[in-house]
Amino acid sequence: MLTLPELGLYFSFLLFLVGLAGVMFRKNILFMMLSVEILLNAANLAFVCASKLTGTMDGQVVMFFVMAVAACEAAIGLALIIALYRTKASIEADDLKALRG
Amino acid sequence: MSENFETMLSMSFPPAAFYLHAAPILALLIGGLIALIAGVFRGNPDRPNMLAYQIGFVSCFPSVIVPLILLAAPGSFGANTAQPPAWLGSGFLADQISQFTFLIVGLGTMFTLFMAEISNAGRQLLRPELVCLLLFASAGIMILASSGEFMTFFTGLELMSVSLYVLVGYQRQDTRGLEAAVKYFLMGATASAIILMGMALIYLNIGSLRWSDLPALNISLNNPFGVIGLLMFLIGLSFKLGVAPFHTWGPDVYQGAHSTLTGYMSTLVKVGIVMVLLRVLGNGFAGADGGPWVAKVFWVLATLSILVGSVFGLVHNSIKRMLAYSSIANAGYFCLAFATLALAPKSAEARQAVLAYTAIYTILNLGAFAILAWLEDSSREDLLKEELAGLGKKAPFAAVCLTIFILGLAGIPPAAGFFGKFMLINSAVSVGLVGLAVVMVVLSCISLFYYLSLLVEIWLKPATRSSVNPQDNEDARDVRVLVGIVAFASLLVGLVGPRWVASINPTFAREIPVQSNEPKTGDSRSENLSPAVGAVNPH
Numbered sequence: 001m002l003t004l005p006e007l008g009l010y011f012s013f014l015l016f017l018v019g020l021a022g023v024m025f026r027k028n029i030l031f032m033m034l035s036v037e038i039l040l041n042a043a044n045l046a047f048v049c050a051s052k053l054t055g056t057m058d059g060q061v062v063m064f065f066v067m068a069v070a071a072c073e074a075a076i077g078l079a080l081i082i083a084l085y086r087t088k089a090s091i092e093a094d095d096l097k098a099l100r101g
Numbered sequence: 102m103s104e105n106f107e108t109m110l111s112m113s114f115p116p117a118a119f120y121l122h123a124a125p126i127l128a129l130l131i132g133g134l135i136a137l138i139a140g141v142f143r144g145n146p147d148r149p150n151m152l153a154y155q156i157g158f159v160s161c162f163p164s165v166i167v168p169l170i171l172l173a174a175p176g177s178f179g180a181n182t183a184q185p186p187a188w189l190g191s192g193f194l195a196d197q198i199s200q201f202t203f204l205i206v207g208l209g210t211m212f213t214l215f216m217a218e219i220s221n222a223g224r225q226l227l228r229p230e231l232v233c234l235l236l237f238a239s240a241g242i243m244i245l246a247s248s249g250e251f252m253t254f255f256t257g258l259e260l261m262s263v264s265l266y267v268l269v270g271y272q273r274q275d276t277r278g279l280e281a282a283v284k285y286f287l288m289g290a291t292a293s294a295i296i297l298m299g300m301a302l303i304y305l306n307i308g309s310l311r312w313s314d315l316p317a318l319n320i321s322l323n324n325p326f327g328v329i330g331l332l333m334f335l336i337g338l339s340f341k342l343g344v345a346p347f348h349t350w351g352p353d354v355y356q357g358a359h360s361t362l363t364g365y366m367s368t369l370v371k372v373g374i375v376m377v378l379l380r381v382l383g384n385g386f387a388g389a390d391g392g393p394w395v396a397k398v399f400w401v402l403a404t405l406s407i408l409v410g411s412v413f414g415l416v417h418n419s420i421k422r423m424l425a426y427s428s429i430a431n432a433g434y435f436c437l438a439f440a441t442l443a444l445a446p447k448s449a450e451a452r453q454a455v456l457a458y459t460a461i462y463t464i465l466n467l468g469a470f471a472i473l474a475w476l477e478d479s480s481r482e483d484l485l486k487e488e489l490a491g492l493g494k495k496a497p498f499a500a501v502c503l504t505i506f507i508l509g510l511a512g513i514p515p516a517a518g519f520f521g522k523f524m525l526i527n528s529a530v531s532v533g534l535v536g537l538a539v540v541m542v543v544l545s546c547i548s549l550f551y552y553l554s555l556l557v558e559i560w561l562k563p564a565t566r567s568s569v570n571p572q573d574n575e576d577a578r579d580v581r582v583l584v585g586i587v588a589f590a591s592l593l594v595g596l597v598g599p600r601w602v603a604s605i606n607p608t609f610a611r612e613i614p615v616q617s618n619e620p621k622t623g624d625s626r627s628e629n630l631s632p633a634v635g636a637v638n639p640h
Contacts, residue, residue, distance in 0.1 A: 016294075047301045051304075099352075
């Protein structure tokens, strides 16, 4: 029988996979950004559960830092997406082909 | 009551020596905020952003002066002692590696600001926000290079990355810049999340976020969470370093960003990440096969990077893309150094080789991109290889300097790059990585093709109608002086640099244990740890 923190840990792995799949397979940049947020939250959950499992407080402190950082990243990402939409009128990843590569 | 208060104060504030050691970071952060405010006051109407620029320039002074004092003065403030101190709970390591990084980053930031000020295109960039973002990014690099544990590292990493996402897309009307910024943002944010998840798994195993506790991590297949965690952590850092196979964002971002900023991104950012990996790997790993396992990971990354950097550079015509692949190849050399460090974590020689190569690579790449920025300034963005034809006749000075930088990046003896690579390969061979060293040298020969094809265009081909016409005015004189200084410095560092770096004490700082009644955390942790790890371990 899994305890709650272990269950949370496995759930965070699942979330992480969902987020990773979203970043890799989604074509809409807005959804890719949302998937990155899922990734960060998965890591948060893993940190909190690991904190409970190891009996140390460090992980819970990291969670607060990561929440602040995720907010910054969301702000920057949205700003970039809006600026991109204004110049290209599209936020599809496939339309990003001015740079060959 | 008052006594209590005083003890509280003395516990919550670090000692005065901390403020001296951390002055570079603090000055950059405060300077960045003041520069942002300075945009409100308009002094000279011809150059409305001069004030912010000057503030930015002055805030870089401490990051040059303080390291010079601390690296030169023997025995001062604990920096030169056998065991340098750490403050803020391992959050700030006051050792010579930190000071060395501060010096490089400070000089690089001053150079970037100066380049932006003296070129035409740069001056359009130079608004208070640019100064602020540059200073914050530099402060982030310094924080991450001097951090001894994960939380400070992550804060510094994000301070750096978030500033850079904005800097890449700084020209909001430029579609290419924005595209590069969005790509960089998505890749960088994903890499941050992977680093975070990796560290969560490592933390689950060792119950600590400090690099110095990493040797407690059990690296074996019985402990899948630990291995996957470490792997994710290293992969995330490789993403940020631009190591193949995680390099795909690199060429696009380098091509899309303005050349002045590309120089900054391709050098100083890597300095920070390299120092983190130096600290992480320099603590060693548990068990007889922990170190070799990590070395194998870097073996693969190094081979792939040098292969991708050498081969794919051949097929591109854009000079910025070629330099991007060149920096991927150089990241391969850093991976060679990390493989060495993983095998011989306490080797002073290997650590010094990393420091020397970092300094040399920074100077060479900053110089090369500065010349590109100058040439682009007078014609257009994104120069092609053919457009350099006849440069040797039109602008001999720029051509000579560019030649020095290209030879350096290629690693041909008179230029600085050779000595850096020599030290790296020397230390790798001395720990038994002969096979990898041979692979690196052989594949470097392939990369000579595109380095030399640039030199052929510069010196041997006659000028065509499409080739660049470097501007020749007052600005050009400033650029010439600046680039000349960098070219001279790269030669000088190539000659005396290795000896200077050998005088640096590469010992990592350690936290001085606080006298308290708490039980020793290390023991209690390892006791708490084993059942927890066993419980979540599926095997």
